[in-house]
Amino acid sequence: MSNQQHNDPLFQPFTMGDLTLPNRVLMSPLTRSRSSQPGDIPNDMNVHYYQQRASAGLILSEATQISPQGKGYAFTPGIHSQEQVNGWKKVTGAVHTAGGRIHMQLWHVGRISHPELQPNGNLPVAPSAIKPEGAKTFISADSGMVDVPEPRALESAEMAGIVEQYRQGALNAQEAGFDGVEVHAANGYLLDQFIKSGSNHRTDEFGGSLENRLRLPLMVIQAVIDVWGKDKVGVRVGPTGSFNGMYDDNPTETFTAFAKHLNDLGIAYLEVVEDSFQGNHASGRPEDIIDAIRAVYKGTYIANGAYTAEEARTRISEGLCDLVTFGRPFIANPDLPERFCQNAPLNEWDDSTFYGGDEHGYTDYPTLEALETNA
Ligand code: PHB
Numbered sequence: 481m482s483n484q485q486h487n488d489p490l491f492q493p494f495t496m497g498d499l500t501l502p503n504r505v506l507m508s509p510l511t512r513s514r515s516s517q518p519g520d521i522p523n524d525m526n527v528h529y530y531q532q533r534a535s536a537g538l539i540l541s542e543a544t545q546i547s548p549q550g551k552g553y554a555f556t557p558g559i560h561s562q563e564q565v566n567g568w569k570k571v572t573g574a575v576h577t578a579g580g581r582i583h584m585q586l587w588h589v590g591r592i593s594h595p596e597l598q599p600n601g602n603l604p605v606a607p608s609a610i611k612p613e614g615a616k617t618f619i620s621a622d623s624g625m626v627d628v629p630e631p632r633a634l635e636s637a638e639m640a641g642i643v644e645q646y647r648q649g650a651l652n653a654q655e656a657g658f659d660g661v662e663v664h665a666a667n668g669y670l671l672d673q674f675i676k677s678g679s680n681h682r683t684d685e686f687g688g689s690l691e692n693r694l695r696l697p698l699m700v701i702q703a704v705i706d707v708w709g710k711d712k713v714g715v716r717v718g719p720t721g722s723f724n725g726m727y728d729d730n731p732t733e734t735f736t737a738f739a740k741h742l743n744d745l746g747i748a749y750l751e752v753v754e755d756s757f758q759g760n761h762a763s764g765r766p767e768d769i770i771d772a773i774r775a776v777y778k779g780t781y782i783a784n785g786a787y788t789a790e791e792a793r794t795r796i797s798e799g800l801c802d803l804v805t806f807g808r809p810f811i812a813n814p815d816l817p818e819r820f821c822q823n824a825p826l827n828e829w830d831d832s833t834f835y836g837g838d839e840h841g842y843t844d845y846p847t848l849e850a851l852e853t854n855a
Contacts, residue, residue, distance in 0.1 A: 489796040497711030501537035505817040508807035509540040509585040513555035513836040520558040522567030527574045532814035534580030543587035546649030548599045552589030559652045572657035583660040584653040590670030591631035606631035607680040612725030636684045646700045650707040660712035668724025671697040678727030710746045718753035739777040755785030789820040815847040
């Protein structure tokens with residue numbers, strides 16, 4: 481370890497259950513829409529991409545659908561078939577061989593889908609039959625972005641089946657060799673739709689009061705803990721995100737209540753999108769909500785949202801977070817921790833190659849070492 485690493489908050493190791501993270505520079509879950517078709521199966525190109533990024537303190541996989549119903553975009557990978565499990569085994573094996581650690585992000589999109597992507601051309605499902613304002617998806621390589629339709633409200637009797645989808649996804653992730661899982665409860669997907677008042681108008685025990693809105697997400701998290709143990713389960717929330725047509729009447733109250741439950745469950749970490757998805761925090765971080773969550777949630781706190789290395793160092797030093805996930809910088813810099821360690825310049829990302837396509841804009845971003853060799 482260099483002298484610089486000794487003093488740099490980003491390079492203080494961090495213990496999470498039986499994992500020791502060598503640094504605090506984590507890779508965000510990032511949809512890249514490059515699985516093999518048909519079957520939404522992770523492939524060798526995906527293996528290469530994750531293996532290139534194994535120096536992250538922890539990799540969080542791209543959001544991965546737990547069931548055919550949980551799929552919302554063309555080309556995103558799943559964790560519900562044996563072929564998918566086998567594909568992910570190659571990913572986790574390559575990351576481990578390269579010295580890294582990787583959690584899988586478990587995903588059900590709820591209403592952010594389209595009959596073209598759903599089994600039997602069904603409508604997407606949601607807590608309530610409310611069409612999300614402005615939400616779009618893409619259903620094929622040449623469809624462009626299309627509006628999502630008004631979803632079908634789930635019956636009360638279907639909730640056990642939703643929990644079962646997550647339980648099976650968690651089991652499959654275990655078989656695939658992940659080090660843990662993250663339950664995606666942010667960015668306007670199914671669990672966020674239950675949590676936030678704007679998308680949940682149910683009158684049964686899964687809606688109405690705040691405690692009722694939290695019921696299904698907490699049942700899901702408990703089921704995932706039953707599979708993995710609490711030390712290997714994280715949760716991602718986005719209290720103020722408006723992406724995918726989201727709104728909550730009182731995000732401070734809602735997310736403080738949720739964080740209290742998560743604290744009691746003793747999960748491995750809470751990852752907070754402190755911003756909107758793909759935000760630049762132009763309007764500032766919601767410090768009041770972050771403080772309120774931190775006051776009740778005593779476990780490991782992972783901050784997310786357009787952080788620079790310098791901001792991450794400052795906030796870790798001030799005790800405002802333990803770890804930070806980086807998204808777009810990790811897309812363009814496979815060796816992001818090394819760049820941060822050396823205060824080296826970063827490759828810029830090309831947002832035209834974020835979603836779909838081939839190796840270009842995926843596995844062809846150079847490391848510092850490659851740039852120096854070619855200079
Ligand atoms: C997306 O595919 O656009 C996407 C997926 C997961 C997120 C956010 C965006 O959390």
